[in-house]
Amino acid sequence: MDTSHIALPVGTALDRFIKRKQDDFPFASGELSQLLRDIALAGKIVDREIRRAGLSNLAGAFGTQNVQGEQQQKLDVVANVRFTRAFKNGGEVCAIISEEEEKIVDLANPNGRYIIAIDPLDGSSNIDVNVSIGTIFSIYRRISPVGGPVQEEDVLQRGTAQVAAGYILFSSSTMLVYTTGNGVNGFTYEPSLGEFFLSHQNMRIPEDGGIYSINEGSYHSFSEPVKQYIEECKERNLSARYIGSLVADFHRNLLKGGIYIYPATKKDKNGKLRLMYECNALAFIVEQAGGKATNGTERIMELTPEVIHERVPFFVGSTKMVNRVKELMQLQNA
Numbered sequence: 001m002d003t004s005h006i007a008l009p010v011g012t013a014l015d016r017f018i019k020r021k022q023d024d025f026p027f028a029s030g031e032l033s034q035l036l037r038d039i040a041l042a043g044k045i046v047d048r049e050i051r052r053a054g055l056s057n058l059a060g061a062f063g064t065q066n067v068q069g070e071q072q073q074k075l076d077v078v079a080n081v082r083f084t085r086a087f088k089n090g091g092e093v094c095a096i097i098s099e100e101e102e103k104i105v106d107l108a109n110p111n112g113r114y115i116i117a118i119d120p121l122d123g124s125s126n127i128d129v130n131v132s133i134g135t136i137f138s139i140y141r142r143i144s145p146v147g148g149p150v151q152e153e154d155v156l157q158r159g160t161a162q163v164a165a166g167y168i169l170f171s172s173s174t175m176l177v178y179t180t181g182n183g184v185n186g187f188t189y190e191p192s193l194g195e196f197f198l199s200h201q202n203m204r205i206p207e208d209g210g211i212y213s214i215n216e217g218s219y220h221s222f223s224e225p226v227k228q229y230i231e232e233c234k235e236r237n238l239s240a241r242y243i244g245s246l247v248a249d250f251h252r253n254l255l256k257g258g259i260y261i262y263p264a265t266k267k268d269k270n271g272k273l274r275l276m277y278e279c280n281a282l283a284f285i286v287e288q289a290g291g292k293a294t295n296g297t298e299r300i301m302e303l304t305p306e307v308i309h310e311r312v313p314f315f316v317g318s319t320k321m322v323n324r325v326k327e328l329m330q331l332q333n334a
């Protein structure tokens, strides 16, 4: 049942919002609500760890590499442990796909009906320099019978099968932004009360924007259409903004209008970002907010993943801007 007619005022506590909006969910039986609460709780704990990292020896590298060959930061590992523990204890999740885990993590929760794909800490290169970072998550419902072993079909689902998705932004304030397919809402964390409160109702991205976000340091290895699009942004005197944390760049553009691009490069034929735990979640959010997400030719949410750490070129943001870069890509392929 669609509850969009139930308008909850700014300042509504997250818990109350989840309860009132529970009927939005297909199969509404409280499990997904509890899972969202588990994510919020783990987010508060990770927020505390981040804010005192410099004092608690949690800054710096952990000394190991993840499956992507990236140096794991201590907070990457801490966030991964905290979220995994929350899902294990919560009992709603049967398996996790995590950026920090090479393989699918089967939580052996026999009654778990949900699969989580998670980037426990996004923007790792910004951790030690006190720049905004985040967590990105996608929630799927398992397909195979509950209680049995988790199957590949349960995990390699398209973005269109997400039942919920969102991110937590750890920045000047900490925010949780999520959708269950009935619009996008944002909640700001009040540490002194230990609670998230509704601060951004029914978020909408402007149809066109004045900001483009891309790491131009790799300009020479971009395709011609991407180079041409950047030139057009400059001719339009748009603002170049690039924090280097996907969640933070995405959040700014969601509020102000803009486009974030991580394209294929000569080195990385599929770009850098991961379909299952970075792109699908943000694609669901941006579409629910009236924007678009593509790999240059196809809708991100219609891509069928083949492997859990699959990378895709990512173009996401205001509809007019994403349409224009898609148009240039198609002209080149014509």
Ligand SMILES: O=P(O)(O)OC[C@H]1O[C@](O)(COP(=O)(O)O)[C@@H](O)[C@@H]1O
Binding pocket: 070, 099, 119, 121, 122, 123, 124, 125, 215, 244, 245, 246, 247, 272
């Ligand atoms: O330094 P680059 O190549 O511009 O990449 C930055 C991008 O990589 C990421 O840091 C990848 O995410 P992780 O930090 O979770 O690995 C994005 O947050 C960011 O947008």
Ligand SMILES: [Mg+2]
Binding pocket: 119, 121, 122, 123, 246, 278
């Ligand atoms: Mg990331």
Ligand SMILES: [Mg+2]
Binding pocket: 076, 099, 119, 120, 121, 122, 123, 124
């Ligand atoms: Mg990460």
